Each structure stands twice: as structure tokens, then as C-alpha cells.
Amino acid sequence: xxxxxxxxxxxxxxxxxxxxxxxxxxxxxxxxxxxxxxxxxxxxxxxxxxxxxxxxxxxxxxxxxxxxxxxxxxxxxxxxxxxxxxxxxxxxxxxxxxxxxxxxxxxxxxxxxxxxxxxxxxxxxxxxxxxxxxxxxxxxxxxxxxxxxxxxxxxxxxxxxxxxxxxxxxxxxxxxxxxxxxxxxxxx
Ligand SMILES: *[C@@H]1O[C@H](CO)[C@@H](O)[C@H](O)[C@H]1NC(C)=O
Ligand SMILES: *[C@@H]1O[C@H](CO)[C@@H](O)[C@H](O)[C@H]1NC(C)=O
Ligand SMILES: *[C@@H]1O[C@H](CO)[C@@H](O)[C@H](O)[C@H]1NC(C)=O
Numbered sequence: 001x002x003x004x005x006x007x008x009x010x011x012x013x014x015x016x017x018x019x020x021x022x023x024x025x026x027x028x029x030x031x032x033x034x035x036x037x038x039x040x041x042x043x044x045x046x047x048x049x050x051x052x053x054x055x056x057x058x059x060x061x062x063x064x065x066x067x068x069x070x071x072x073x074x075x076x077x078x079x080x081x082x083x084x085x086x087x088x089x090x091x092x093x094x095x096x097x098x099x100x101x102x103x104x105x106x107x108x109x110x111x112x113x114x115x116x117x118x119x120x121x122x123x124x125x126x127x128x129x130x131x132x133x134x135x136x137x138x139x140x141x142x143x144x145x146x147x148x149x150x151x152x153x154x155x156x157x158x159x160x161x162x163x164x165x166x167x168x169x170x171x172x173x174x175x176x177x178x179x180x181x182x183x184x185x186x187x188x
Contacts, residue, residue: 021185025147027054028158028180035165035175038064044140055142067132068099071168074161082158082182097168099131106133116143145181156185 032041043059066072073095077086096105107122114121117140122128163177 021152021187023147023150023152023154024052024184024186025145025150026052026182026184027056027145028182030056030180031178033176033178034173035177036063038062038066038070038165038175039177041177049142049144053144055144056140057142059137059139061137062133062135065130065132065135066098066102067130068097069168070098070174071095071166072098072101073164073166075164077160077162078155079158079160080155086158086160095166098133102131102133103127112146113140113143116141150183154183156183158182 027046029046030041030044032039040061040063044056045058046054047057049055074093075088076091077088079086102122103124107124107127110119110121113119118138120128120134159181161179161181164173165175165177166172167174
């Protein structure tokens with residue numbers, strides 16, 4: 001979640017604008033395209049928590065340990081009008097295998113979802129023998145992205161973040177997960 005926003009921010013960085021604004025991030029929906037042999041997100045929904053906040057709620061399964069035999073990357077696209085005409089941002093997030101993501105990124109950001117899902121907490125000093133997000137049935141309750149992650153240079157509009165899952169062995173695309181988000185700025 002966080003890393004793509006930071007990269008968009010760096011990619012777009014230009015002299016600081018003078019106006020100030022509040023950034024509002026509203027999730028719209030989550031979609032899985034293929035990869036049911038790895039993940040099952042069919043029980044996950046984006047729900048309205050209140051007028052301005054939407055949350056991810058439900059149950060999901062990791063069907064297979066997400067380990068070094070799989071590689072992941074994220075791409076980001078924007079639709080200015082929300083008419084489903086998305087333009088991909090030409091930014092490159094290097095592909096990483098599941099073991100490295102678990103040790104480096106997952107352990108770095110696990111505090112973000114600590115109390116909203118029952119995924120395991122990793123002790124960086126004593127990582128578990130299995131270097132993977134372990135298979136299992138999980139729940140997520142009222143998880144909301146934090147708008148403070150979105151750098152001010154990120155333009156308003158409808159954003160689509162796509163997680164691509166590849167076989168690290170054959171390089172073939174095994175599935176995708178897409179999160180649709182609306183970014184709004186209220187100038188004050
Ligand atoms: C999320 O699910 C929990 C039950 O698991 C429920 O209590 C809560 O109201 C749900 N939140 C929303 C916004 O629907
Ligand atoms: C929606 O809920 C969040 C979290 O409890 C809260 O911070 C925010 O002020 C609420 N917004 C409205 C419009 O009630
Ligand atoms: C999660 O819950 C624990 C125990 O209630 C609390 O100490 C901790 O600060 C919470 N973490 C976050 C990120 O909200």
C-alpha cells in the first residue's frame with residue numbers, strides 16, 4: 001500500500017505548491033483476477049464505515065505459502081474522470097520474491113494492520129523458519145488506509161493499484177489483485 005504512493009510521490013515531485021489541502025482516500029472496491037490457487041479474496045468487501053471512510057472487511061484465505069517460489073510487484077494507474085479509462089503510471093517497482101517481501105516489507109509495515117487482521121506478527125530479530133506469508137484462513141475487520149501515506153503531489157482522481165503475482169520459476173503471471181481508490185483533496 002505505502003510503497004507505491006511513495007514512489008508516485010517521488011516520480012511526481014516538483015516545486016512545492018503554495019496551497020494547503022486535506023487529502024481524503026476512499027476505497028471503492030477490490031478485485032481478484034486469477035490466482036485462486038494462491039489466494040481467495042472472494043469473502044472480502046469494501047464497506048462504508050461512515051460518510052467519509054470506507055474499510056476492508058471479511059474473510060480470506062492464503063491457499064499456499066507465499067514464499068520464494070513466487071514474485072510480486074505493484075503497478076499503478078489513474079483515471080482522472082472515473083470513467084474506467086485508466087492510464088498506467090510508467091513507474092517501476094522491482095519484483096521481489098515472497099520471502100524477501102515477508103522479511104523486509106511485511107515486517108516493516110505490519111504495525112499498520114496489526115489490530116485489523118489476524119495475519120502473523122514477525123519478529124525481525126527471530127524470524128520464523130518458514131520465510132513466507134503462511135497459508136491459512138484469515139479475517140480482516142474495518143481496515144482503512146491512512147491518507148497520511150499519500151504524498152501531497154499525488155493528483156486527485158480514481159486510482160487502481162494492481163498486485164501482480166508471478167511464478168519465480170517460470171516467470172508466468174499467476175494472478176492479480178486490484179484495489180480501486182479515490183483520492184480527493186479539499187483545499188482550505
Ligand atoms: C465489518 O465486519 C464486522 C464483523 O466481522 C462488523 O461488526 C462490522 O460492522 C463490519 N463493518 C462494516 C463497516 O460493515
Ligand atoms: C468516520 O470514522 C472515522 C474513524 O472512526 C472518524 O475519524 C471520522 O471522523 C468519521 N467521519 C465522519 C464524517 O463521521
Ligand atoms: C493494537 O492494539 C494494541 C493492544 O490493544 C495496542 O497496544 C496497539 O497500540 C495497537 N496498535 C495499533 C497500530 O493501533
